[in-house]
Amino acid sequence: xxxxxxxxxxxxxxxxxxxxxxxxxxxxxxxxxxxxxxxxxxxxxxxxxxxxxxxxxxxxxxxxxxxxxxxxxxxxxxxxxxxxxxxxxxxxxxxxxxxxxxxxxxxxxxxxxxxxxxxxxxxxxxxxxxxxxxxxxxxxxxxxxxxxxxxxxxxxxxxxxxxxxxxxxxxxxxxxxxxxxxxxxxxxxxxxxxxxxxxxxxxxxxxxxxxxxxxxxxxxxxxxxxxxxxxxxxxxxxxxxxxxxxxxxxxxxxxxxxxxxxxxxxxxxxxxxxxxxxxxxxxxxxxxxxxxxxxxxxxxxxxxxxxxxxxxxxxxxxxxxxxxxxxxxxxxxxxxxxxxxxxxxxx
Numbered sequence: 001x002x003x004x005x006x007x008x009x010x011x012x013x014x015x016x017x018x019x020x021x022x023x024x025x026x027x028x029x030x031x032x033x034x035x036x037x038x039x040x041x042x043x044x045x046x047x048x049x050x051x052x053x054x055x056x057x058x059x060x061x062x063x064x065x066x067x068x069x070x071x072x073x074x075x076x077x078x079x080x081x082x083x084x085x086x087x088x089x090x091x092x093x094x095x096x097x098x099x100x101x102x103x104x105x106x107x108x109x110x111x112x113x114x115x116x117x118x119x120x121x122x123x124x125x126x127x128x129x130x131x132x133x134x135x136x137x138x139x140x141x142x143x144x145x146x147x148x149x150x151x152x153x154x155x156x157x158x159x160x161x162x163x164x165x166x167x168x169x170x171x172x173x174x175x176x177x178x179x180x181x182x183x184x185x186x187x188x189x190x191x192x193x194x195x196x197x198x199x200x201x202x203x204x205x206x207x208x209x210x211x212x213x214x215x216x217x218x219x220x221x222x223x224x225x226x227x228x229x230x231x232x233x234x235x236x237x238x239x240x241x242x243x244x245x246x247x248x249x250x251x252x253x254x255x256x257x258x259x260x261x262x263x264x265x266x267x268x269x270x271x272x273x274x275x276x277x278x279x280x281x282x283x284x285x286x287x288x289x290x291x292x293x294x295x296x297x298x299x300x301x302x303x304x305x306x307x308x309x310x311x312x313x314x315x316x317x318x319x320x321x322x323x324x325x326x327x328x329x330x331x332x333x334x335x336x337x338x339x340x341x342x343x344x345x346x347x
Contacts, residue, residue, distance in 0.1 A: 003102030004320045004337075005060035009050045012321035015063075023098070023106040025075035030082060030109045032089060036125035036314075037100040037337040038066035040166075041252075044324045046093075063320075064337070065093050066128030067100030068121040071112060078109045087112040088124035088297075090132060090290065094279050100125075101320055103339055113294050122312055123304045126166075126334045127293055131302065133278045134170035135289040137227040137249035138178070140274040145178075147288035149295060154179035159215065159223040159241065161185050161234055163195035163203070166334055167251060169310045170302070171227040172198040174292075177301035180225070183218050185211060191332070198309030212240040222246065231273075232256035239265050247272040310334050 001022050006014040025031040043063050067089040071082045092107050093099030115124045135148055138158065145152040158175040162168045163184030175182045176199040183202040184195045192203045202218035204211050215223065215237075222243030228234060231248070233255025238248055239262060248271065261273070278286070296302050304310045311333030315323040320337050327335050 001103035002317060003062050004317060005062055006047055007058075007060040009048060011048065012044075012324045014047065015321050015324070017318055017320075018060075020102070022104045025073055025078070025106040027076040028078060028109055029075040029106050030071045030078055030087075030112050031073040031104055031106045032067070032069045032087060032112055033072045033104055034067050034069040034089075034100050034102060034339040035121040036068050037064045037339050038125040038128055039064060039323050039327050039335040039337060040066065040129045041327055042129065043093075043099075044328045047324065059097055061093070061097050062099045062102050062105075063093060064099040064101045065091050066125055067092060067105070067339075068115060068124030069339075072104070074109070075106075082109070086115040086117070086121075086124070088115050088127050089113075090128040091279065101317070101337060101339070110290075113290060116298055118300065119297055120304075122314075122336060123297075123302065125336055126304045126310065126312075127297070127302070129278055130166045131170045131174070131293045132286070132289040133167050133251050133276060134174050134227065135292050136276050136278060136281055136285060137167075137171060137251060138175055138225060139285070139288065139292075140249050140272065140276070141225055141247040142245065142272070146285070148174055148178045148292040150177060150299060150301075151179035153225070156224040157181045157183065157219045157221075157243070158225045158227065159183045159185070159219075160200070160227045162229040162254075163198060163200050164191035164309065164332060165229060166310065168227070168229065169194070169198045169308075172200050172309070173302050174296055175225075176200075177296050177299065181219065183215055183223065185215075194306070194309040194311075194332070196309070197307060206237075211237055215241040219243075225249070227251075230255035232259035235259045235261065239271075242269065242271055245270045247274055249274045249276050251276040251278075304334060306333075312336060314338055
């Protein structure tokens with residue numbers, strides 16, 4: 001089989017396509033024939049600087065946490081009926097040498113989740129890290145819910161910073177499905193159109209409007225749940241629009257790594273600032289996130305494509321380096337690698 005591999009950290013040039021033996025699933029594992037591999041910012045960061053550890057020098061690291069495909073074999077302890085099941089894959093490369101940028105991947109059975117017949121492989125490969133992150137951000141508030149379901153957030157308001165981003169798109173769609181009133185901030189008309197397609201009720205262009213006033217006009221009582229991509233840059237805005245007892249869940253450090261918090265305002269409003277790194281969230285929360293995303297998927301509440309606010313950019317396996325560069329350059333939309341039909345050699 002063909003697999004993308006790197007043995008040292010650096011630019012996209014460290015990636016190459018190699019021939020490998022098809023792995024065998026171990027006990028409790030499934031073997032997935034990968035159709036589409038999803039690329040996330042953590043994938044290029046792990047390749048570039050080893051954010052999540054170093055690759056095995058001899059065997060090398062196959063990148064990418066997310067993907068989709070079909071179960072073609074199972075290990076001991078896994079029901080044989082799973083053979084032939086279409087699945088979406090999450091966290092394939094977390095503390096493992098085998099991600100989804102290869103034609104076959106063996107991994108724990110729970111990390112390959114059934115993909116409904118009406119859901120495309122492109123949609124399946126776009127879930128994983130972004131959707132699980134969004135789910136966690138929407139479920140950290142006191143009083144729950146721990147797991148999203150239809151109308152589970154009815155009566156609550158959600159502010160999604162960067163609604164045209166991949167996590168932002170997932171957060172908008174999940175929050176809408178869960179019954180929340182959704183406000184999002186964007187930086188221009190193109191991104192506004194994408195956020196609108198994703199389903200946001202209110203869209204604020206922070207470059208053309210007074211964002212705090214516009215958000216307060218949309219949600220006079222303040223926002224209950226905030227999904228934040230740039231906490232340092234947006235801290236002042238957050239404290240201007242957060243409702244008492246609001247939760248602010250941040251999953252990235254766009255705009256800076258350090259910030260100051262107004263202690264009295266945070267304390268007297270009982271605000272919760274919650275960091276979210278999906279790899280390290282409690283196992284119970286991760287299980288709730290997987291189940292919640294699966295339920296939204298079964299309910300046809302998650303979509304991809306420009307008509308859903310998430311343009312797709314697809315690269316062949318031998319162009320995985322270009323896919324990494326696109327994510328690193330902050331392309332608008334979701335970057336995917338079509339695994340079928342890759343060629344061995346230079347990426």
